[in-house]
Each structure stands twice: as structure tokens, then as C-alpha cells.
Amino acid sequence: MISKTPFGRMVTVLAALFVSAGALEAQEFKIDEVPSVTSVAPSKLKPKTILFSDHRDDKLADAGTGLIRFEDWARERPLQKQLLSLFPDYVEPTIKVSVHGIPRSYTEKLHIYVVEARFLIGKAPGAIDLGRYTQLEVLEKIDPSIKHRRIDAEQAAPQADPHSVHNRHPNRRWCEAEGSLCIESRYPLEGKLPVGIRLANKLEEGGKKISESMDFQTEIRVLPLEEIGRSNFARLTGLDAPVAGVLEQTIFYVNQVMQFGKLLAILQPHPSDPGKSVATVFMALAVETDVLERKKEFESVPVLRNLIPAQVLMGKSSFNSGSSISAGLPDYVRNRIRAIAGQFEQ
Template identity: 50%
Template sequence: MSLHRAAVLIAACVVTCNGAAAQEFQLEDVPAAASVPIEQIKPRTVIFADQRNDKLADSSTGLIPFDDWARSRPVQRRFLSLFPSFVEPTLKQQTKLKLSVYQAEARFRLTRPAAALDLSRYANVAFLEQIDPAVKHRTITAADAVPNKDAGAAHNRPPDRRWCEDANAICVQSRYMFEGKIPAGIQLANKLREESKKPIPDFIEFQSEIMLVTQPHLAELPSLTGLDSTVTSALEQNIFWVNQVIQFGKLLAVLQQHPTEREAAIATVYILIAVRNDVLNKQKEYSNTPMLRNLVPAQLLMGNSSFNSGDSLSAGLPKYARSRIKAIADIMERE
């Protein structure tokens, strides 16, 4: 190959790569996704909002008490809880397991009609691997789902069915190994704990069900998005068991036809994570131990610790939610 031809190919690659990078979605923080008129959403821009500055949020954690969230936002509770009738679990001692929630919502415009986009393509392990390569997955069956077989986790099972038995759903077990300084911090915390206490894992493991939303629930979703247009499809991931800190999680992606543009669609994505208050409160003693101050769970969860790193769960929920939603937007627009 001549030097001239090689130079031309390199230059073309640079232009192509820079162009591809420029085409990625950018995030724009707003008070609420629904507060931005559809016509003002810029191309390749994700309108993003979370509840950290919400009037209901606890000033010390940035999380909203589950009861306050459920009472003040019944529509969100209906669609974003693990299932509509979910309530805080009652423990063996007849005391309530109190929860707090982190909620993020985002909206972006896609340059194809909503009917041309098929969300069923994303109900698989390959999609999960694309939106967060740091998490490893394997498929499981109904017999593997913890709430189906463990009485201690039965409160996370819907009253009318068992997880993973729907023919249209797939279920996965996922594992994420903490990154950066967090594993070393956990190792130190375990050394300082009483020997009788169970060691803190240096990983998050969870089980979830992924499936398309079906009628009549599909037709009811505009009441959640606040956008009066046809919902063509919706995909949800219900995280129904987690090995520590988190009680449950939900990802819901809703596709609607653009109200005024035939060749465009609007996607609205929600992420909700319910966190156990007993873990947040129990481990506040870390703040009194100089070597462990950066391991206080609330700080780690909300990305306010010097131990936070990367773009996955080790980064904290706000950065994780942003990264995950941006990846979803990029995939939907590209495919």
C-alpha cells in the first residue's frame, strides 16, 4: 500500500470515528422529564431528571421514603413498584422493613416511527450486556427464582403469579463485582466486624425478569408518561431479588409515536431502585471510623464518596442511571 493511500485511509478513519462520537446522545439535566415540551427536545439529547432535589427527598441521603413516594405519587407507584400492590415487607418481629427509593426518568426523540421500533429485540441477555458490560448474566428458570421458593423473600412475589413462568419473559441471574477502591474498603470493614456477623460481599448479585408490557397495561401507560399519544410497545425489567442493600429495582422503557411528526418516536425510560433503610442506618457507624468514612452506604449509593468510580454500580446510582439510559438511547437510535 502506498504512503498516500495509507494516509487517506487513516484520515477517513479519523473523520468517521469523530463523527460517530459526535453522534452519541448527550444528557441534559432538567427538573422533570415531562416538564420539557416535546418540540424542545433536541436531536440526540436525553432529557434526564432524578429526585435528589425533590421536596420529599431526605436531605441526608437524597432518597425518598417509600411511604411518602407511594402516597404522593400513586400513578408512579402503580407502574414502577415491583408490582402494583407492593408494600413494605413485614419482618418476623412484626415490624415493617422501611424502604427508600431512588427514581430517575428520561426522555429522548428517535428518528423513526414508533411502530418501526421493536422492543422485543431487547428482551434478552445480549441487550443487558450492551447497556452495562461490567455486569455478567446467566439465564435462570422459575425454580431458581428466590421469591418463588424462599418464604423469607416471598413478599417480593406478585400475589397472582410466580416469577419467570410467563412464556414471554426471560429471567436472569446477574453479578457485578465492585470496582476501584470499594473491594479493599469492604475487606477492611469485614476485618473490623464481629466474627459472628456475616461478611459483607464485595459484589452485588440479583435476579430479574424481562418482558414486554401487554394490553391492557400498554394502553394505560400515557397516564405515567404524561404524553398523549399511542404507546406502541414497552419493555420492563423487574429486579425481584438482590443479595444486599437493595430490596427491588425496576426499569421501564416506553415507546410512543411522536404527537406531531410521523417519522419520529418518543421514548421515556424510568429507573427505580428501592433501598433498605436498616442497612443505611445500621452502617452509619462507618462515619465514626476514619478508615471507613467513605464506605457509608448512603454516600456510596448516591455517588458522594471518594470510593465511587467508573460508570456502573460502583459509580453510585445517579451516574449509573445516566450511563444506562444513555446506552439504551444509543442502542435504540443505532438499531
Template identity: 50%
Template sequence: MRLHCAAVLIAAWVAACTGAAAQKFQLEDVPAAASVPIAQIKPRTVIFADQRNDKLADSSSGLIPFEDWARSRPVQRRFLSLFPGFVEPTLNQQTKLKLSVYLGEARFRLPRPAATLDLSRYANIAFLEQIDPAVKHRPIVAGDAIPNKDGVAAHNRPPDRRWCADAKAICAQSRYMFEGKIPAGIQLANKLRDESKKPIPDFIEFQSEIMLITQPHLAELPGLTELDTTVTSALEQNIFWVNQVIQFGKLLAVLQRHPTEPEAAIATVYILVAVRNDVLNKQREYSNTPMLRNLVPAQLLMGKSSFNSGDSLSAGLPKYARSRIKAIADMMERE
């Protein structure tokens, strides 16, 4: 009997521990991440907000014009643009390339002191592979970074440095093959296009740099997170070249001390994607072709097409952002 009781207790303990370890973060949509009091953030809960219902958002696309965002949200522009001072590129002396942005922001609690959490362990390609296994990566160096050597893409290069030249930076060339019905839709679109036009790729290819943020910029980040506690670590991924549709992207993760619990930390994560308006506008003619109606870029990007599938980029930006942030939260809590 004693052996039986002991076995039952051990089995119950193992089951409880395994269940706790296996429990993943749940996502809760809120109007704005910073508007939720820290004390109300539940364990293993990601509070998430994006701008689709923002007063600045375009009603047809759900995206915010870059100029409106930059003018009304200067702090976000400073930290979440490709680099401080980034402006919409000038294609020639008279024409600017207009952009629109998608921004997702999230916050969650971690049951460890912020000082014990080191984001440097995520400044590598293995981190990128874990948060989205559907994207394949290979390392690159400064000489491979397209904005460093291509005059056409030079507007995506910071004025004071070259991408990937910092010894502490890790850079990657990444490729994501579209999933579900999208490749077949692109194949059909290419058949209907003028033969003189370049075919639409059935993949997204991009280059990015991932690096820790250091002082004095670390101390300035509470102005972005709107949480007035010490920032102990911050990591950013800058996507500085993309082969189509997207102009640039940014992932920024910030760790701060919990304001009232010394044994806990607060993480705030941002995902911003800047989209080219010329692509959105040029391909609106798809809406007039019954077979291509669900391939309109704005609908695909915002997850409103029957072609959307999975939880990576083929799902659309809202689901993609949620999935990536949940993966980051799960990873941080496990470690």
C-alpha cells in the first residue's frame, strides 16, 4: 500500500511539473500594450495590440501611412524605424517612395529577476530559426549586405555605418517560400502578366542584422515602452533589404525590472513592417480578376484573403506577429 501511494504521489508530481512546463503562453488582445497596468498581466499571458483600428490607419488596408506615423509617434519612429532619422526613399528628384507600416506590440511577465535574463544568447541565427522554422537562414558578412554596395538600395543604409560591419552583429540572408494556395496564385498571376515584366517571386528573401542594444540607448528605452524601470537588456533585428513588397522590418525586445516584484521581469516586444505603397496600389487590378481576387497584396498582408494559411508570413502580418511573439515568450520563460 505504501509503495502504491508513493508511486501515485510521484506520478502526480511528474504530471504536474510536466504540465506546467508544457503550458504555453496565451495571447490576449488589448487596445494598447502600455495601457494595461503591470499588476494585471497574468502569468503566461501575452498582452498584444496592433494598429489596425488606430485612428491613423487606412480603413481599406489597416496600415498606417509612414508619414502620419512618423509625425504623430516620434518616439516610436526613433526606435522602430530602420535607423533614427530614416525617411521615405526618394526614387528620383521628384518622386518619393511612399510607405505604410504595420506595428504589433506585446508585453508579458517573466518569473525571474531581469538581471538574470541575458538576451545576448538570442543574438544568433539559432534564435531566428526557433521563432520561425519555416524561414531558412545562412550567415552573411558586410560585403554581402546589398545596401552596402547597391546604390539603388543605399537609402536603407544608416548614414554613419555599414550593415554587418560591427563585430558584435550577426547577419543573415533568409528565405521563406510561400505556403498553401499562394504559390499557385502567383504562378497564375505571372501567366497573366505582360511577358516583358519581371515575374513575381513565390518567396520572400531578406537580409537582416541582429544585435544587442548598448548604452546610452539602453537607458532611453523606457521612453518607448512607457514603463519607468531599469532596462537590463534589449535586442533588435533590423531587416534592411527585402526582395519584394516590404521596404524594411524591425523586431525589438526589451527587458525591464518589474516595478513591484524583484523576482520578476517585464518584457516588451515590437514587430514593425514597412510596406511599399506602389506595390499595394499597382496590384489592386487583381481585385477585378475573379481568379486573382484573393491575391490582392493588402488583403494577403493583413490576413484577409482565403489564400492565407499557416502561422508564418503566408498567414498575414497580424497572425505572423502574434505567432512570433508567443514563440519568443515561450523561449524566454523556458530559459
């Protein structure tokens, strides 16, 4: 029985994490794949070139998906886990379910998709307005396919939904940080994916139907200098320069497939040219492991064999199309990183 959409739940998170720009603007930047961007010296950065790594070939990564088990990530890369999780002490959530009427608890295992990108900006950090990305009208213009509405702390799902309590922030409520923008967003799935969802719904033997639109909640904020000073962002970037600004986008609720998402865009002055900036972007998406393992139920239906979640997620399915979200995670993320670079250059 098919009960989860393989890709739609994921693409919504990506839409929230990565701002879009015009196609021409995005094409101005090229992608240069490297094993790790933090090991590349600033002197090696070139204009209009983005150093990029999503660690799919790392020893820690699963060979089939390129994703890393959360527990391995936390053990081997504790600084990333600290700064790119929902909050530093985040652990895989304990979920309560009912099996044949008997309540039981189990740990929701997660896999992490980790992205690093670094690029040069031809102006000083002080000339880059990160605060514009905390304005709803700017977000609406950036990607009109995603519809947003403001929400407050009372409407944040981890507060209002008992099934999401594990994503509550331990020190404050989501949407209460000073200067933050909190939004609830809806993204209608594109390309061939809605066709596959409709077919899966027809074959569904009962229970909740798969939605053709995705809902998620996001907190976006520019971190205050005192918070930057308490954190280890310079260690995370590996760049010997003061951190001048940090934009943080946190997905604290997604209705399906994902547990959370986090993006950090960190600005530092170029060590040898204060009139230029080095931007380092980190992204982590926590995918529910059981979604990646769902295979047999799709393989048993001939027309859905190419809808296997892991294949769709990584852009290896005939249901993937275009160059945007429906293209699959690797292509879409690269396009959105280009868009971020283009926005910062404006």
C-alpha cells in the first residue's frame, strides 16, 4: 500500500531553503565540483564560479542515495551537526504509534543531505543586505509559484500539533526571535509528479490520500552579532576572517518526508581584499529513512516502478523533468545555489 509521496514532501523544503532568481541571472555563475569547499583557499576563488560539494561520494554516504545517516553525521562531523540541526542538541525524534491498538514508541531514523558552496562577491560584506530576505514581499517576488502567509508563534506546528512536539525549540518558541520572518508556504507540485501522485492515489487501498501540494513552515532571520560571536561559524567555514553576517533559514515543520531543514549563508571579508566578500553556504536536509527504503511496493506496480522515492529524490526517474524542483535534488540544488549567488551580486 502506497502511503507516502516520494518526492513532493522533499521539494517543498528545498523551495523554502533556496531563493530563486531569473534564468539568465542564474546562468552567469558556473559550478565547479570539489571534494570540500572549506579546504579551498580564498585565493583560489574565481569570479562567477561557485565551488560546490554535496558529499555524495564521501565514505560516510550511502552509495545508492548519497545521503549520510544522521548518527554517522553527528559522530564524524559534530560541528556541522551542532550548527546545521534544528538546534544544537537535536536528536532523532521518538515517534509514538499504535500497532494493532497497542501504543509503542520508536526512533524515527534520519538521513542527511549536506551541501557546501562557496563563491566570491565583488563587494564588501557591509554592502550586502541580508535583511531583505526576511521581507515577505521580497520572497513573493523571488518565487511566485510558492504562496506564503505570515504566521506567529501560536500557529507554528511544533507548538500546535502534538505530532510535531519533537521539533520544538528547547530555549524559545519558533517565530519569536527578534527580526525574524515566519511563514507558512504552499507549493503545488510540478511536471510529471502530479500524474504519478494521482495514479498512486487511485491504487491506494485506504487511508490518507497524497496531496499534490506541499505545506511547510519556515523561520528566516539575520543572526545578531552577539549570537554570531558565541558560535563557531568561522570554524565551520574554515576561513581565517571575521564573520560579518549570517542568514539563517530553518524549516521546523514539513508535512511529509522531511523532519527539518537548515540553511546558513555566512559572509566574511576576503582575507586579502576587504572590498570583496566570501560567501559560504551550508545546507542540511533531514530525510526520513523509511522513505528512502520504500521500494518493493512501487516495484510491484509496473507504471510506478520509476516512482521509487530514492530515484525520484536524486533525479534518476522518468518522473523527473525540467530544470527546477521536479528535476531532482542534485540539479535543483545547484540551480538554487546559482540563484543565491546572483542575488548577492545584485
